[in-house]
Amino acid sequence: MPSRVHGKTLAGTIFRAVLAFSLAVVLVILIGAAATFFVLFENQAESRLSTEAESAAAVLEAAEDPVAVARVQFPGAIRYTYIAPDGTVLADTEADADALDNHADRPEVLDAMETGDAVVSRYSETLQSDTIYAAVSLSDGSVVRLSEQRDSLFSFARWFALPGISMLIVVVALTYFVSVALTKRIMKPVDALNFREPLKNEIYAEMTPLLERIDAQQTQLKQQNVELARAENLRRDFSANVSHEMKTPLQVISGYAELMMNDMVQPADRQKFSALIYEEAQAMRSLINDVLTISRLDEVGINGERLERIDLLALSRIVSERLASFAESNGVTIEVKGSPSYIMSAGTLAEEMIYNLVENGIRYNHPGGSVVVDVSSGAHGVDMRVSDTGRGVPDEYKDKIFERFFRLEKSRSKATGGTGLGLAIVKHAVQFHGGMISVESEMGKGTTFVLKFPSAPTLVKHHSEAE
Numbered sequence: 001m002p003s004r005v006h007g008k009t010l011a012g013t014i015f016r017a018v019l020a021f022s023l024a025v026v027l028v029i030l031i032g033a034a035a036t037f038f039v040l041f042e043n044q045a046e047s048r049l050s051t052e053a054e055s056a057a058a059v060l061e062a063a064e065d066p067v068a069v070a071r072v073q074f075p076g077a078i079r080y081t082y083i084a085p086d087g088t089v090l091a092d093t094e095a096d097a098d099a100l101d102n103h104a105d106r107p108e109v110l111d112a113m114e115t116g117d118a119v120v121s122r123y124s125e126t127l128q129s130d131t132i133y134a135a136v137s138l139s140d141g142s143v144v145r146l147s148e149q150r151d152s153l154f155s156f157a158r159w160f161a162l163p164g165i166s167m168l169i170v171v172v173a174l175t176y177f178v179s180v181a182l183t184k185r186i187m188k189p190v191d192a193l194n195f196r197e198p199l200k201n202e203i204y205a206e207m208t209p210l211l212e213r214i215d216a217q218q219t220q221l222k223q224q225n226v227e228l229a230r231a232e233n234l235r236r237d238f239s240a241n242v243s244h245e246m247k248t249p250l251q252v253i254s255g256y257a258e259l260m261m262n263d264m265v266q267p268a269d270r271q272k273f274s275a276l277i278y279e280e281a282q283a284m285r286s287l288i289n290d291v292l293t294i295s296r297l298d299e300v301g302i303n304g305e306r307l308e309r310i311d312l313l314a315l316s317r318i319v320s321e322r323l324a325s326f327a328e329s330n331g332v333t334i335e336v337k338g339s340p341s342y343i344m345s346a347g348t349l350a351e352e353m354i355y356n357l358v359e360n361g362i363r364y365n366h367p368g369g370s371v372v373v374d375v376s377s378g379a380h381g382v383d384m385r386v387s388d389t390g391r392g393v394p395d396e397y398k399d400k401i402f403e404r405f406f407r408l409e410k411s412r413s414k415a416t417g418g419t420g421l422g423l424a425i426v427k428h429a430v431q432f433h434g435g436m437i438s439v440e441s442e443m444g445k446g447t448t449f450v451l452k453f454p455s456a457p458t459l460v461k462h463h464s465e466a467e
Contacts, residue, residue: 010187015179022171030164042132045150046119049078049134053117053146056080057136060144067091070144078146083109085141103145108133112143121150246287249280290421293352294404294428307344309456312354312384313375314340319354320373323362331367334358338375341382342456343433353429354386356422357449361388369446377455381435384451392443401439402427 070082070091087104111118112135
């Protein structure tokens with residue numbers, strides 16, 4: 001069963017993000033509301049207490065015995081304290097005046113004596129709670145003080161706990177449904193995406209880089225599939241051509257050998273038949289060698305072989321000496337000229353490249369013809385020209401001659417011993433060396449193969465970077 005990718009869901013991600021934001025907003029609103037109402041409530045309480053303090057002061061100012069009036073005139077939830085000019089507590093509605101400390105140092109009393117009235121919020125040691133004090137100074141210097149216990153901000157905020165919890169529950173529920181709805185809406189165009197043609201979708205702009213990447217990958221995959229199909233076709237054609245090319249010499253060898261085995265050949269013809277068998281065997285050997293070489297080149301170059309610095313001019317002279325007898329038998333001369341020119345090569349690859357070009361020039365030449373190898377080097381790299389005086393190559397076949405088993409004249413190519421792989425090997429070898437090959441030809445006058453390579457230092461740098 002195919003594995004499935006597990007990860008965060010879009011609905012869950014939206015839910016968590018929206019919930020976190022919503023909770024933060026709700027908490028800020030609740031805290032802000034509690035603080036605002038607390039401040040307003042405190043201000044109202046201070047204003048009310050200050051007004052009642054003014055009223056109490058007016059009553060005491062008009063009384064003949066203010067102490068007696070203070071003791072009996074102000075019952076209720078608000079505490080009244082009447083204080084003498086020296087700070088002595090004369091009367092208190094909630095405590096024994098004689099048991100109370102001197103109040104001359106109380107902030108609200110000091111402020112009232114200095115300014116006439118004062119409102120102060122502070123912690124009361126007597127009542128052990130936060131308390132608001134409103135004090136008013138009388139004409140004789142005494143002070144009447146009213147006090148009322150108040151809840152702290154934390155205690156006041158507890159009144160918001162129940163509505164706050166209810167609001168949070170509603171927020172969580174709404175967030176869940178909103179996240180589900182948003183996910184469906186967001187995913188609707190995503191689910192309808194056509195991945196066969198990614199760039200034709202009408203989708204969010206944020207998804208454009210992803211779709212472009214998918215399109216690029218699909219294009220690359222299509223190209224790779226085309227290359228794989230092409231490679232498979234080449235392999236199939238190559239196998240079929242190899243089988244076909246080997247079938248004829250094997251039939252010839254088998255037929256002549258059978259005749260000789262059954263003593264059906266005259267003694268005078270045995271040497272002729274043996275020579276024919278030898279020639280066909282040599283043709284098969286050449287074909288096998290070329291097949292092995294081109295197969296080796298197909299394996300992404302010459303893997304595992306060390307690059308060496310070689311002189312194409314010196315190597316061309318060695319190759320011409322090897323082919324001297326073959327050229328002489330065909331009535332063709334070979335000339336090598338130029339200057340020492342160095343490239344980097346692996347094994348015998350460069351030698352096989354030159355050998356195939358020179359041999360090709362001899363094989364498809366005419367008696368009295370010539371093959372000239374010209375090697376030179378410069379700032380642009382190394383140039384090599386291999387020219388012959390053969391029949392030439394028609395313009396429409398200048399690219400085809402590098403294809404495997406392609407022959408301009410099949411009957412003549414087989415008669416001269418060509419395998420049809422020589423120029424394919426040359427092209428592969430040139431490409432491995434980082435070079436280019438082109439053909440210059442004029443019918444009836446000959447053909448020139450032009451090879452261009454990077455010089456040795458440039459090629460060394462190229463390979464080191466590739467590795």
